[in-house]
Amino acid sequence: MKLDPQPTSRLRIGRRAATAWLAGAALLPLASTALAADPIKIGAVVSATGPASFLGDPQQKTLEMYVKQINAAGGVLGRKIELVLYDDASDANKANAFTRRLIMQDEVDVILGASTTGSTMAMAPQAEAAKVPLVSLAAASVIVEPVKPYVFKMPHSDRMAAQKVLAEMKARGFSQVALLSDTGGFGKSGRTETLKLAESMGMKMVEDQTYGEKDTDITPQLTKIKSSPAQAILVFGTGQAPAIVARNYQQLAMKQPLYTTHGQASTEFIRIAGKSSEGIRMPSPALLIASALPAADPQKKVSVDYAKEFETQAKLDVSTFGGYAHDALFMVVDAVKRAGGTDKQKLRDAIEATKGFVGVSGIYTMSPTDHMGLDVSAFRMVEVQGGAFKEVR
Missing domain, CATH: 3.40.50.2300 (Response regulator)
Known part of the structure; x- marks a missing residue:
């Protein structure tokens, strides 16, 4: 009489399963370590x-x-x-x-x-x-x-930049301002914030001009501002265009103080604008004047x-x-x-x-x-x- 081979097969399967389980259990600490070390x-x-x-x-x-x-x-x-x-x-x-x-x-x-x-x-x-x-x-x-x-x-934020600049202008006795903003996301948002803040601070926006981020000549807008009663100018934008504004401003021999935002707080702006950047004011983090900060x-x-x-x-x-x-x-x-x-x-x-x-x-x-x-x-x-x-x- 032949013996049923099934119990032997089951036994072998059971041993294999037990061996596999033990091997897996032995690897668990290693798996946990690998998981903990995932980047x-x-x-x-x-x-x-x-x-x-x-x-x-x-x-x-x-x-x-x-x-x-x-x-x-x-x-x-x-x-x-x-x-x-x-x-x-x-x-x-x-x-x-x-x-x-x-x-x-x-x-x-x-x-x-x-x-x-x-x-x-x-x-x-x-x-x-x-x-x-x-x-x-x-x-x-x-x-x-x-x-x-x-x-x-x-x-x-753009609002903070506008607040800092307008407060500075007001402290210098300027109440009539010209705004020159780009048509990109930063310029659009900055324009909105500046107009709201100027009104709340009792300052009059006598010129509200815009320019394209890729414009290479902004003389027409600046010519309008030059002939306006504006006492100071705020340029709200990023990229190289504000440096072009600075050069056009100098070419027109404009006298109204020129401000930009923290979008130009970089020596790259000075490099591009050259001597036209002299005298321009802007809000900046402490980083640009780090070495001059007090020790405390x-x-x-x-x-x-x-x-x-x-x-x-x-x-x-x-x-x-x-x-x-x-x-x-x-x-x-x-x-x-x-x-x-x-x-x-x-x-x-x-x-x-x-x-x-x-x-x-x-x-x-x-x-x-x-x-x-x-x-x-x-x-x-x-x-x-x-x-x-x-x-x-």
């Missing part, structure tokens, strides 16, 4: 090329420089940072596509960018829908007003250190635009530590709970109603003197 994936979209490259290039260089340093020092919570960076070439449509890729394919934990308001506004809805924290490097108030749960930003200023050390690191490694003059990337990266690192990891909800909550974070752009305190965390005191008024920025006291 922190930080996505970034910047305008490293294109018309806004003066913003995005220093941002890219800053992020790459500091991610390398952080990783060399052991990472964050024992995990290395993996920077997944894309260049939107100053194109909002590309920024939108890269955001989708960062979320769906790269599966990043947080996103930094974009460099411009237009690109940021193209990215924000996707970040919100996917509940991935987004920290913008662009300035317009509309990025965080109304508050969007997962969207934050580092630069001072809480921003002095971080600003001086960043300026030295960037200029040494990038072989370029430091800019406030790279400074926003510096602050965004280190605020996120700080939030990851406080959140105990990269759970997106906890990370979002930690960013929103940031208090007294000292950056090169200001001292940030976020809240559920404020996803920028700065007030007008984060600005210093500077003037171009002798080819350099000097604080106006």
Whole structure:
């Protein structure tokens, strides 16, 4: 009589299963260790090329420089940072596509960018829908007003810039102002904020002119302003056009004091505008005057250190635009530590709970109603003197 082979087969299967289970159990600590060591994936979209490259290039260089340093020092919570960076070439449509890729394919934990308001506004809805924290490097108030749960930003707002400049004008006895703004996202938002603030401060906007971001001659608008009763001029825009405004202003031998916004707070503006930049005033973070700050200023050390690191490694003059990337990266690192990891909800909550974070752009305190965390005191008024920025006291 033949024995039923089934029990033997079952026994062998059982032994194999037990062996497999034991092998798997033995590997569990290794799997847990590997999981704990998974990199922190930080996505970034910047305008490293294109018309806004003066913003995005220093941002890219800053992020790459500091991610390398952080990783060399052991990472964050024992995990290395993996920077997944894309260049939107100053194109909002590309920024939108890269955001989708960062979320769906790269599966990043947080996103930094974009460099411009237009690109940021193209990215924000996707970040919100996917509940991935987004920290913008662009300035317009509309990025965080109304508050969007997962969207934050580092630069001072257009409203703050308008407030700082108009208050300075008023203190100098100027009550009639000319506004010259570009037709891009930053210029449009800045124009709206400036007009509202001027009215509330009892100042009259006697000229309200606009120009295209790619215009190469802005003489017609300036000619109208020159013949107006304007006592001072505010240029609201980014890119190279404000430098063209400065040159046209000088060619017309205009006498009204000329102001720009923090969109020109860079030695690149002085380089492009040349001698035409002399005497122009603008609000700026402490970074551009870091070495002249009092020793007791809480921003002095971080600003001086960043300026030295960037200029040494990038072989370029430091800019406030790279400074926003510096602050965004280190605020996120700080939030990851406080959140105990990269759970997106906890990370979002930690960013929103940031208090007294000292950056090169200001001292940030976020809240559920404020996803920028700065007030007008984060600005210093500077003037171009002798080819350099000097604080106006």
